[in-house]
Amino acid sequence: MKKLVFVLSIGLLSFCGFSQESELLSGKSVPSVKLKDMDGKEVNTADFGFDGPVIISFWATWCSPCKRELNTIHDLYTDWQEETGVNLIAVSVDDEKTKNSVPVYVxxxxxxxxVLMDPNGDFKRAMGVNNVPHTFLLDKSGKIVYAHNNYAPGDEDKLYAELLKLKDQN
Amino acid sequence: MNLSKRKLLTIGILSFHLVSFSQEPKTNAPNISGNMEATVQYLNPDTLIGAVQPPSKALINAYMNVFYRQAGFKAGMRVESYSPAILGYPDNFDGTGIGMRYVGYENDFVDVTIGNFYEQFGAGLIFRAYEDRSLGFDNAMDGMRLILRPIKGVALKGVYGRNRYKFSEGRVINSSGIVRGADIDFHLNEILPFMKDKKLDITIAGSLVSKYQADNRDDLVLPENVGAYGGRIKARYGRFYSDFEYVMKDNDPSADNNYNYNSGHAALINLGYSQKGLGILVSAKSVDNFSFRSDRDESLQNVLINFLPPMNKTHTYNLVASLYPYQTQPVGEMAYQAEVLYTFQKGTRVGGKYGTTVNGNFSTAYAPVRHTSNFTTPDSNRVYYQTNLFDKADLLYWRDINFNITKKFSPKFNVVLSYFNLSINNDITKITNDAKGIIYSDVAVAEFGYKINKKHSIRAEIQSLTTKKDKGDWATMLIEYNVSPNFFFSIIDQYNYGNPIEALQVHYLIGVFGYIHETSRFTLSYGKQRAGLFCVGGVCRFVPASNGLTINFTHSF
Structure with a gap:
């Protein structure tokens, strides 16, 4: 019996450890980095101040797939907002060379x-972004529930399906 | 194990409760995040295109960042490995070890970091510590950074330390010089009650950076402490915005300026107007004698303290981006840029059903005028000339005129047409050994996107570059097949059909396969790659020709 208890407690421990690990991977919150918007107003990335779900999309003026993704979502954005209450935050990783073209393009x-400016890649680094486009979906409590690194036509459907899942949870 | 199912269930529920309970205090929950990248190359020799096989045949670059945060406390590190580094990567990356580490604490008032950090003051003209791992650029500071936000709208930053010079046998070697600086930024609309909610929005800021390096010459009396200082104003009024930044540097004799004792300057002006459907930008830059390194004898991209942004568009099509790119001349240049983007709205004649976007961009850079008449040579002060703000000479360094039009014909089909006219002075900004003087080139690109169904799509590019100099004319064909959200496959053929040497009229053919699963990305490419410049943000590295296999894996967590 002692042996059984021992095995059980080990099993229990590892079970906890395991489920905590997966919790860390999917339910993370966004780190606090102070970025400026296009008007120069400071925004804390840990608290965007939106009620509903949030999409964070890292992009740059020199990144064609990023622009394809954001232009595709732009055409669908009104419907998405009405349906799910989502807000999209486009984080530009343009550095000083191309940063001034951001408002021109937007x-x-x-x-x-x-649109937030991340000219020295502080938020990009904190979010573990290797290359753009990289898109995150946050639920209304600010936890990251989905992320995808790349854009191909059709990826927006997958993102929208993930958004609808959040709606079903409410 | 004769355990009943019921017991198992009870344990399962118990442990589930335990886990969900431990999650409750959300704000104090530990947060671990990070990312990694690995690139492995296996290279074949190819004497025709000048591709060499390294003695080890295979090469690898790898790194992983891990960041930990809990209740304001933060710590992070990066382990890097180059055994040896991939082709064309700077040779000051070698071995395996810790490339970055820091601890810090942060709340709404204070943000302190000890160890490595990246930071930028203003546009970076006098201070920018940053990294670009794909490029092999890393001038991380190692020391201390303090950021204070005493009231809303005021940010005060202080930095002190040495910047990274190289990574040798798995250890970071910092520069011999010390860098210290401070920056203060006032957003008036948040500070002054009467400015709140005003249409006119103003930010005023100033910075000071100084470096120390011992005098290491017997023949010169070198300044051991060199100061640089400047200010900036950002103003916005409705749809108009403007940015001004001006910085000066005391005499800073260095290998870059042949140890002259001139002071230096850099200035940036940006004027913009934008409304829905229209964006306009006009920029100007004046730079003289503004190379700023923590070690006066260094060269290339080593131990730079600042960043002088080139004033031109970053192109994405490969013939435009990697054959004739321009980099800022820190010794001096006068540069100008204008950009317009206009969207013909949906439902108009040009706009069609989905809207049509047109974009035009012009950028140019010239040599500065150096007034030497008041200076006698040899001048015992080693001050040889004077250059005034925006004092432009006739010698052309760079010019780029480009247009593109983006049109969506249906939900399934879109087209982008582009034209580029590039002129680059190869005597000043050396990019090839096969030409002298100014290289003129014309590039035309047509890009097509077709969505077959909800998940499958095709993208194609046809590019043509014509020039009478260097390696002559080029054509590129690219076909990419995407299966959303997990796969892509592409074939790229770059054909140097106009090379004056007939044997070098080669097809550079590459196949790429990619697999993406959420935040993991795996790509495998095989084929011939021509020599070219790989640039990010105006900093370029030369990548020699290669023939072989490249595997890249990235993951974020």
Missing amino acids: NGKGWEYL
């Missing part, structure tokens, strides 16, 4: 996203 394309 306004020229008529994007309605909150």
